[in-house]
Amino acid sequence: MYARLIGTGSYLPGKPVSNGDLAARGIDTNDEWIVTRTGIRSRYLAEPGTTSSELGLIAAQRALEMAGVAAADIDLIIVATSTPDFIFPSTACLIQGKLGNKGGTAFDVQAVCAGFAYALGIAEKFIRSGSHKRALVIGAEVFSRILDWNDRGTCVLFGDGAGAVVLEASEKPGILASAMHADGSYAGILNVPGQVCSGQVTGDPFLRMDGQAVFKFAVRVLAEIAEEVCACAGMQTADVDWLIPHQANIRIIEATGKKLGIDREKVIVTVDRHGNTSAASVPLALDAAVRDGRIRPGQKVLLEGIGGGFAWGAALLEF
Numbered sequence: 001m002y003a004r005l006i007g008t009g010s011y012l013p014g015k016p017v018s019n020g021d022l023a024a025r026g027i028d029t030n031d032e033w034i035v036t037r038t039g040i041r042s043r044y045l046a047e048p049g050t051t052s053s054e055l056g057l058i059a060a061q062r063a064l065e066m067a068g069v070a071a072a073d074i075d076l077i078i079v080a081t082s083t084p085d086f087i088f089p090s091t092a093c094l095i096q097g098k099l100g101n102k103g104g105t106a107f108d109v110q111a112v113c114a115g116f117a118y119a120l121g122i123a124e125k126f127i128r129s130g131s132h133k134r135a136l137v138i139g140a141e142v143f144s145r146i147l148d149w150n151d152r153g154t155c156v157l158f159g160d161g162a163g164a165v166v167l168e169a170s171e172k173p174g175i176l177a178s179a180m181h182a183d184g185s186y187a188g189i190l191n192v193p194g195q196v197c198s199g200q201v202t203g204d205p206f207l208r209m210d211g212q213a214v215f216k217f218a219v220r221v222l223a224e225i226a227e228e229v230c231a232c233a234g235m236q237t238a239d240v241d242w243l244i245p246h247q248a249n250i251r252i253i254e255a256t257g258k259k260l261g262i263d264r265e266k267v268i269v270t271v272d273r274h275g276n277t278s279a280a281s282v283p284l285a286l287d288a289a290v291r292d293g294r295i296r297p298g299q300k301v302l303l304e305g306i307g308g309g310f311a312w313g314a315a316l317l318e319f
């Protein structure tokens with residue numbers, strides 16, 4: 001029994017905000033620096049009050065529509081997010097309620113930018129075990145809420161958005177292999193080191209990052225985990241039809257593709273349009289490539305994510 005992907009959906013809130021728009025808002029930056037260092041040209045920023053569950057709901061509805069599955073027929077909802085609506089209930093339960101789905105399993109996964117890869121791997125295990133039949137896996141983020149707009153080294157990199165997929169138990173191939181790893185000794189290089197305590201914010205509630213340390217770590221482990229899932233499925237990385245890496249930085253994406261011997265034209269890139277949307281980045285890129293017809297039935301697609309923790313994950317899918 002496989003977990004087969006039968007629908008994708010995504011959503012970006014509002015209008016694109018260009019690099020020039022950020023400079024015009026008073027951030028000490030410019031289009032040339034951002035494009036050269038990151039490949040990002042624009043991002044989407046949710047209106048104040050718009051939440052991850054609202055973005056995730058729209059992406060989920062679009063994925064359900066493509067799959068031709070009613071919300072009532074979903075028995076597992078996993079939401080990957082680091083920017084949940086509340087401390088609790090989970091964003092997955094909020095989306096479940098908004099979809100009118102009752103009684104299934106619903107929970108959030110916190111693995112930051114690796115969240116979608118983790119959630120997909122977890123959903124695959126539920127489905128392969130036979131305990132669940134149809135899963136909605138969602139990555140939804142409003143990262144703009146945790147950005148320090150006075151820190152130009154981070155605030156220009158991130159954006160808001162959501163992506164979702166529907167998985168179904170099937171005898172036809174679907175997810176061929178998945179893997180998830182973490183190394184908590186790197187917690188200090190990318191984090192939001194704050195919390196709510198006795199009604200007050202304690203510590204620092206903004207995203208902090210050692211960009212160069214993240215860069216080096218990401219390229220190494222994204223290549224390693226891609227080799228691992230391909231080996232699990234008895235394939236070489238060069239045999240993959242499409243690579244969809246975490247959409248954080250074009251230089252990380254290109255370095256990873258090069259290390260794996262995957263041609264540039266087989267790598268899906270959407271980071272230029274929406275920046276780093278954390279757990280939403282991989283399903284946003286996947287949905288774009290499914291809807292524009294690049295990903296076709298029978299093809300092999302390798303997805304991979306990496307983020308704070310450090311945590312990283314990957315899945316190899318047959319469409």
Ligand code: UT7
Binds near residue numbers: 030033154307
């Ligand atoms: O999900 C994982 C998320 N994280 C990532 O993917 C981040 C990985 N790291 C990176 O992508 C890169 O390290 C960055 C894009 C964050 C930074 O690029 P860099 O080549 O490592 O630049 P840097 O931090 O060494 O900064 C170089 C210069 C500095 O100026 P000085 O000290 O050389 O005068 C910065 O102050 O660039 C300056 N700078 C900027 N200039 C214009 C930093 N941010 C900006 C900015 N606009 N937004």
